[in-house]
Amino acid sequence: MTEDNFNTMRKMLVVPFLLFALAATAGAQSGSPLLLNAAGATFPYPIYSKWFDVYHTAHPNVQINYQSIGSGGGIRQLLAGTVDFGASDGPMTDDQLAQSKVKILHFPTVLGADVPSYNISGVTGELNFTQKALSGIYLGTITKWNDPEIAKANPGVNLPGEDIVVVHRSDGSGTTYIWTDFLSKASDDWKNKVGKGTSVNWPVGLGGKGNEGVSGLVKQTPNSIGYIELIYAVQNNIPYGKVQNADGKFVKADLAGVTAAAGSLKDMPEDFRVSITNAPGAKSYPISSFTWLLIPAQISDAAKRDAIKDFLKWMLADGQKFNEGLSYAQLPKTVIGKESKAISLIQ
Amino acid sequence: MSTSATTMDRAAPRRFDGGGPRAFLHRLGHGDEVAHVLTLTFAAGILLLTSGLVYELWVNSHLSRAKFGWLFFWTRTWDPIFDNFGAAPFIYGTLVTSIVSLVIAVPLGLAAAIFLSELAPRRMSDTISFLIDLLAAVPSVIYGLLGIFIVVPLMRTTVGPILIGSLGHVPVLGKFFKGPNYGVGFLTAGVVLAIMVVPFIISVSREVLLTVPREQREAALALGATRWEATWKVVVPWARTGILGSVFLALARALGETMAVTMVIGNDPKIAASLFAPGYTIAAVIANEFTEATGDLYLSALIELGLVLFLMTFILNGLARLLIVATERGGGHPS
Numbered sequence: 001m002t003e004d005n006f007n008t009m010r011k012m013l014v015v016p017f018l019l020f021a022l023a024a025t026a027g028a029q030s031g032s033p034l035l036l037n038a039a040g041a042t043f044p045y046p047i048y049s050k051w052f053d054v055y056h057t058a059h060p061n062v063q064i065n066y067q068s069i070g071s072g073g074g075i076r077q078l079l080a081g082t083v084d085f086g087a088s089d090g091p092m093t094d095d096q097l098a099q100s101k102v103k104i105l106h107f108p109t110v111l112g113a114d115v116p117s118y119n120i121s122g123v124t125g126e127l128n129f130t131q132k133a134l135s136g137i138y139l140g141t142i143t144k145w146n147d148p149e150i151a152k153a154n155p156g157v158n159l160p161g162e163d164i165v166v167v168h169r170s171d172g173s174g175t176t177y178i179w180t181d182f183l184s185k186a187s188d189d190w191k192n193k194v195g196k197g198t199s200v201n202w203p204v205g206l207g208g209k210g211n212e213g214v215s216g217l218v219k220q221t222p223n224s225i226g227y228i229e230l231i232y233a234v235q236n237n238i239p240y241g242k243v244q245n246a247d248g249k250f251v252k253a254d255l256a257g258v259t260a261a262a263g264s265l266k267d268m269p270e271d272f273r274v275s276i277t278n279a280p281g282a283k284s285y286p287i288s289s290f291t292w293l294l295i296p297a298q299i300s301d302a303a304k305r306d307a308i309k310d311f312l313k314w315m316l317a318d319g320q321k322f323n324e325g326l327s328y329a330q331l332p333k334t335v336i337g338k339e340s341k342a343i344s345l346i347q
Numbered sequence: 348m349s350t351s352a353t354t355m356d357r358a359a360p361r362r363f364d365g366g367g368p369r370a371f372l373h374r375l376g377h378g379d380e381v382a383h384v385l386t387l388t389f390a391a392g393i394l395l396l397t398s399g400l401v402y403e404l405w406v407n408s409h410l411s412r413a414k415f416g417w418l419f420f421w422t423r424t425w426d427p428i429f430d431n432f433g434a435a436p437f438i439y440g441t442l443v444t445s446i447v448s449l450v451i452a453v454p455l456g457l458a459a460a461i462f463l464s465e466l467a468p469r470r471m472s473d474t475i476s477f478l479i480d481l482l483a484a485v486p487s488v489i490y491g492l493l494g495i496f497i498v499v500p501l502m503r504t505t506v507g508p509i510l511i512g513s514l515g516h517v518p519v520l521g522k523f524f525k526g527p528n529y530g531v532g533f534l535t536a537g538v539v540l541a542i543m544v545v546p547f548i549i550s551v552s553r554e555v556l557l558t559v560p561r562e563q564r565e566a567a568l569a570l571g572a573t574r575w576e577a578t579w580k581v582v583v584p585w586a587r588t589g590i591l592g593s594v595f596l597a598l599a600r601a602l603g604e605t606m607a608v609t610m611v612i613g614n615d616p617k618i619a620a621s622l623f624a625p626g627y628t629i630a631a632v633i634a635n636e637f638t639e640a641t642g643d644l645y646l647s648a649l650i651e652l653g654l655v656l657f658l659m660t661f662i663l664n665g666l667a668r669l670l671i672v673a674t675e676r677g678g679g680h681p682s
Binding site: 042069070071072073075076090093096163165170171172173174194195196197198199200201202205206207208209213216217220221 | 424425426427428429495499500503527529530531609610613614615625627631634635636637638639640641646
């Protein structure tokens with residue numbers, strides 16, 4: 001229909017074939033390794049591809065092919081049974097789980113976080129954002145930069161009386177899921193009118209495609225604000241503001257703060273489908289989330305089952321060491337312990 | 348689609364004119380029958396492909412069609428969380444950006460084509476045409492980058508304020524040129540699209556103008572016409588079917604463009620009269636949201652958008668053919 005849809009479709013079709021062909025050739029040389037197919041979220045793709053690569057080097061008999069086609073695609077392919085496991089930035093809903101023939105387990109792998117970046121004429125310092133300020137700005141109820149809600153958290157900063165240009169992601173994304181999940185907790189109005197998801201009906205604002213699209217718009221447009229992934233901000237040296245957490249403290253996002261938020265959860269549910277936005281604790285950064293691998297609880301092929309279980313064990317121990325190098329926050333120890341026990345549920 | 352139909356209409360009688368197995372073998376020996384069957388197969392393949400595409404879109408949009416019915420065309424909301432979907436802002440955005448692009452690209456492209464075919468020295472004309480054909484092959488994401496780095500800032504700091512300051516005060520017309528001006532929006536998307544489609548218009552129109560017989564020009568000149576009169580009153584009308592064809596090729600590209608548009612339109616599904624307001628197009632929203640669309644109804648609504656785009660293309664192409672027929676009847680066309 002259009003060039004890009006066509007390209008996307010072609011990628012979806014061609015890439016697996018190529019990978020399969022490559023894997024098949026490699027297999028012929030090293031005595032046919034076990035091939036595992038997985039698909040899903042794009043946000044953790046850099047760390048997943050690193051893990052699968054390192055794991056394959058250590059275990060030449062197992063090859064994991066991961067297609068980063070998006071969380072929605074990953075869930076659909078898992079439900080259709082065309083992949084061995086999936087990956088998603090948001091946990092599967094009860095409806096989706098009900099559609100599956102087998103029980104599906106969630107395994108948190110790494111943590112991601114969103115940060116507010118902004119471009120205000122005459123303001124160079126780091127701004128503090130209260131939860132009310134962020135939800136008000138994105139709801140369109142706070143429209144000027146010198147609004148009292150913003151000003152009271154930033155004494156001494158000379159905020160201009162200009163209109164706020166709001167920027168959000170236009171493509172469906174786990175980043176948007178985290179952001180809207182946070183806004184839903186920060187404001188009842190947001191929860192009831194907009195809700196949380198990978199794409200939502202934005203009350204105000206311009207849409208940019210990808211982190212690069214949002215940060216590009218923010219950089220170009222005076223008096224704008226947009227949310228981007230922490231990783232993207234760190235790797236590209238984009239300044240961002242502090243956000244008020246559940247304890248009322250203003251926290252600047254970093255990997256330790258994200259891990260702290262995940263570790264502060266007192267009652268982690270058995271299925272790991274939990275939101276950690278607005279987590280308690282003075283050090284917890286409030287806009288962060290797990291990303292999950294989605295694994296069927298029953299795998300009939302014994303070789304595949306053992307390979308997946310072994311990979312999960314490796315991921316929780318050795319795999320986590322690669323996280324910070326790629327700017328992903330590590331899982332807290334409590335979660336790792338709990339997940340290690342959950343691996344035995346795969347049968 | 349219609350190309351294949353014509354091929355078959357013309358080819359069908361040939362099949363029965365010879366008759367008999369011997370005649371068939373004779374033609375087979377000469378390759379005629381082989382060529383006939385092969386071309387028919389390929390032509391039928393196009394038909395099959397098109398109907399297969401429509402069928403897939405129709406079947407997979409079932410959920411959305413059942414829930415929203417005709418309301419889908421009028422609803423202005425696009426809410427994946429509360430499962431309420433309407434195509435109106437996307438249809439509007441697709442039409443507006445395409446129209447803006449044609450308003451800019453048609454005069455520009457036609458003028459360039461006239462210069463290249465009628466006025467420029469042949470060697471210069473060939474060189475420039477070669478470069479223009481290269482432009483047509485540039486990937487759309489490159490045009491999108493061009494839009495982000497050049498057109499958007501220019502629109503925000505220079506062109507936008509000038510247009511809003513001058514045309515913004517004119518009654519009626521002023522509605523289309525109102526702030527706020529973010530740099531991204533319908534007009535920017537239209538400008539980038541115009542840059543993308545202008546090579547098609549120039550390239551095809553120039554070829555068509557070059558096929559106008561020399562005698563036509565000479566006859567006009569002999570009757571005392573100036574060079575411009577000969578060009579505008581004789582050569583261009585002679586070639587207008589082909590020129591219209593180039594315009595519709597450009598329109599088709601503008602309607603379906605995704606990447607370049609989504610980078611500069613602002614991606615906000617709203618209907619606003621001002622050309623400086625951010626908007627959204629059908630192709631852009633499908634590309635943006637398809638991968639992460641988790642709900643069944645959500646996915647179905649996106650596929651129905653695809654169906655709507657197909658329908659729009661179909662209707663516009665139909666109108667295009669009617670227009671061509673009408674101009675041919677209008678007289679002046681050689682046959």
